[in-house]
Amino acid sequence: MIDLRGFVDQAAGIVDAARLAPGRYCRYADAPERSENPYGCADAANILYTIGRFPRDLDERACWIEALRDLQDPMDGLWHEATHHPIHTTAHCLGALELFDAGPIRPPSALDDYRRPDRMARFLDGLDWQADPWRASHQGAGLYAALVLAGQVTLDWREAYFDWLSAEHDPQTGLWRRGCVAPVDHDGIVTRFPHLAGSFHYLFNQQHGHVALPAPEALIDTCLSLWHADPFPLGRTLSFAEIDWVYCLNRAIRQCHHRFGEAQAALAEFAAHYLEWLLSLDFDDEPGLNDLHTLFGVLCALAELQQALPGLLCTDQPLKLVLDRRPFI
Numbered sequence: 001m002i003d004l005r006g007f008v009d010q011a012a013g014i015v016d017a018a019r020l021a022p023g024r025y026c027r028y029a030d031a032p033e034r035s036e037n038p039y040g041c042a043d044a045a046n047i048l049y050t051i052g053r054f055p056r057d058l059d060e061r062a063c064w065i066e067a068l069r070d071l072q073d074p075m076d077g078l079w080h081e082a083t084h085h086p087i088h089t090t091a092h093c094l095g096a097l098e099l100f101d102a103g104p105i106r107p108p109s110a111l112d113d114y115r116r117p118d119r120m121a122r123f124l125d126g127l128d129w130q131a132d133p134w135r136a137s138h139q140g141a142g143l144y145a146a147l148v149l150a151g152q153v154t155l156d157w158r159e160a161y162f163d164w165l166s167a168e169h170d171p172q173t174g175l176w177r178r179g180c181v182a183p184v185d186h187d188g189i190v191t192r193f194p195h196l197a198g199s200f201h202y203l204f205n206q207q208h209g210h211v212a213l214p215a216p217e218a219l220i221d222t223c224l225s226l227w228h229a230d231p232f233p234l235g236r237t238l239s240f241a242e243i244d245w246v247y248c249l250n251r252a253i254r255q256c257h258h259r260f261g262e263a264q265a266a267l268a269e270f271a272a273h274y275l276e277w278l279l280s281l282d283f284d285d286e287p288g289l290n291d292l293h294t295l296f297g298v299l300c301a302l303a304e305l306q307q308a309l310p311g312l313l314c315t316d317q318p319l320k321l322v323l324d325r326r327p328f329i
Contacts, residue, residue, distance in 0.1 A: 015029075023064030046096060090142065193230055239288075
């Protein structure tokens with residue numbers, strides 16, 4: 001058993017350090033200039049939900065809803081932040097509002113054109129699936145999450161979205177997009193991991209829509225290959241890469257028992273590898289752990305690992321993955 005209680009307490013302390021006012025947070029707890037930020041507000045809520053410390057006081061919840069709504073641009077209905085595409089930021093903030101059983105005051109009007117299935121399909125088709133699939137998925141998956149969470153699309157639209165994904169799925173690798181999953185250069189490393197990370201975003205939309213994975217066996221093979229043979233430094237980064245891999249493998253083996261024992265062994269090996277490194281880090285000296293968005297990504301990986309490997313990770317409250325409630329991280 002690996003005791004995560006100290007790590008969870010320190011994560012809660014980072015959220016407290018980033019607090020500006022009820023429901024209002026900066027993103028970087030250790031930043032010299034502290035200003036309200038969409039990812040700060042959204043990820044403070046995400047983290048507290050994940051670790052079982054979500055606010056129960058109705059007045060505090062009302063302040064949080066107001067803070068997130070105030071950050072929506074009244075001109076285009078989107079949320080904006082310098083480090084991510086507006087569709088990603090919008091989906092992320094709408095996902096945080098959903099934790100409070102709330103939505104936006106105004107619809108994301110900049111996305112109205114994509115409420116037509118033909119325009120949505122054209123949008124997906126135009127993304128960079130080959131050279132930059134990881135960042136492109138922020139838009140392709142964020143579009144679904146933003147429009148669904150804002151209540152702007154129908155069942156027919158959702159079915160058209162998943163039909164497009166089904167038609168473009170690569171049955172050999174279990175990834176998206178067919179014909180585009182050759183290794184790419186990522187920060188000087190030639191790797192297939194960006195395709196896995198991009199596919200993760202579409203996979204959690206499918207899980208939200210209760211749509212079956214099209215080729216879970218192939219996805220399991222790919223995940224195991226990435227762990228054993230790919231040069232990407234999986235388990236040695238403060239990022240969302242770890243939740244991407246763990247979620248894809250764990251959700252695939254839930255659907256089928258292909259190489260089940262190998263997959264469970266790989267998850268356990270990964271957990272030991274990752275947690276030995278993660279728990280050696282010092283919150284005071286590690287900038288990534290003081291970034292609420294990055295910290296949330298780390299906690300997502302821990303939450304999915306706790307589900308995948310029952311009895312291994314000890315916390316006072318079971319960790320809860322927000323993706324089990326709504327799409328998008």
